[in-house]
Amino acid sequence: MELYFLGTGAGMPSKERNVTSLVLNLMAERNAIWMFDCGEATQHQVLRAPVRIGKLERLFVTHLHGDHLYGLPGLLTSRSYQGGDTPFTLHGPVGLKRFIHTALEVSQAHLAYPLEIEEFEPDFEGVVFEDEQFRVTTAPLVHRIDSHGYRIEEKPQKGRLQAERLKELGIASGPLYGKIKRGEDVVLEDGTVLRAADFVGPSIRGRTVTILGDTQPCPGSLMLSRGADVLVHEATFMENRKELAVKYDHSTAADAAKTAREAGAGVLILTHISSRYQGEETERLLAEAKAIHGNTLLAYDHFRFELAAPGRGGGGA
Incomplete structure (x- = not known):
């Protein structure tokens, strides 16, 4: 299980960061890839990543702002062009279906695979996907438009045969x-x-990943993050720009760290970074969070983080 960050910027692309998209690589667990958000030019980022669009099984959208959504039509059609023929499911807030159907209809695009779009209401809290391996739950966050976070829980695995x-x-x-x-x-x-x-050892605890959409600190983000091995949290601003974070319903790096600390999360990974922070400024943003939650990393485009099996550790690259 590996997190691969295709885009880590906020609002619009910059020279250093494309807009938001994140891959959860489950090739070892189920021979598939899940994606979370799909900002503009995500498929361009895929060209420089070890990501096979044909292996995309599900895509979870946190909210319908363009920097999290505008890459979807291109990704869907490219999946067809590259031979993807297995079913593909989109999950996201109400309005996602209308956006996709309009884009495909107006451009007269035809997909070579079954596409399902599963929407949920703004106040929905609960399970959006579950099978024998994983459970994905969602809860509403606090943002200018309906925004959600996702908690991905790997179910316990059977113990080792002795x-x-x-x-x-x-x-x-x-x-x-x-x-x-x-x-x-x-x-x-x-x-x-x-x-x-x-003759069978104790069951092996599954891993838990929380991926949040844009949000102010709120009960939903805390609930979804409780005890997670990894929390991916936006950090659009530093604390000295707190007034902008409040005005635009975003979080500071310190906000993200406080949520991780209170939730008892393991690793905190900061993403969705404003383009005002570049070079050494991003190090100050990271330091602000680490002063509160020591086990914090700052994502950049094409950053990868492996979630090793429990007890074996993990790390970024």
Whole structure:
């Protein structure tokens, strides 16, 4: 599981940062990629990234401001041109469907794959996707327009099969191993009962990632971030521009750090950086957050962060 930042700027592109888009690479877990937001020129960023558009399975939109949305029509059609033929689902606030259908209709674009668009109401709080591997929940944030955050929870994995113990009993590797791994008790030919629980280690805790849209500090961001291994939070301004953050319903780097600290989040990754901060100024922005939540990183375009299995650590590049 890896986070890959395609765009980390706020409002409009700059020479250093494109507008917002983030990939959650799940190739190792489910042979698929999820994307969060898709600002203008996201597909150009993909050209310089280890991201295969054809492997995109789901795209989650936090809100309908252009710097999070304008890249979608191009991405959808490029997915067709590049041979993507598997189903693709968009999740986002009401209005997403109208935007996509209008863009495709006016441009007479035809997609070579089934496209589903699942919308939710402004005050919706709950599950937007769930299967046997993952649960994705959302909650409303506080911004100038309806904005949401997403909490991606990997469900606990079955414990390791203690194959060495089975071999000590003279049981060779085979179908019985699979049954025990699945939690099924096994009766041997001599009547001996092997209880699966005796041969499978404790379940392995899944990883949790929280990705927030644009927001002021609010109860929704805190709830979604509670105990997350990684929190991706906007940091549009520094604290000395707090009045602008309040005026435009954004967060400062200090705001993001306070949310991470209060929520008990592990790693905080700052993104959605105003173009007024470049070069050494971004280091001051990072320092402001680190003074509150030490385990903080500042994302840049094409920054990647691996979420290793629990107990093995992770890191950026």
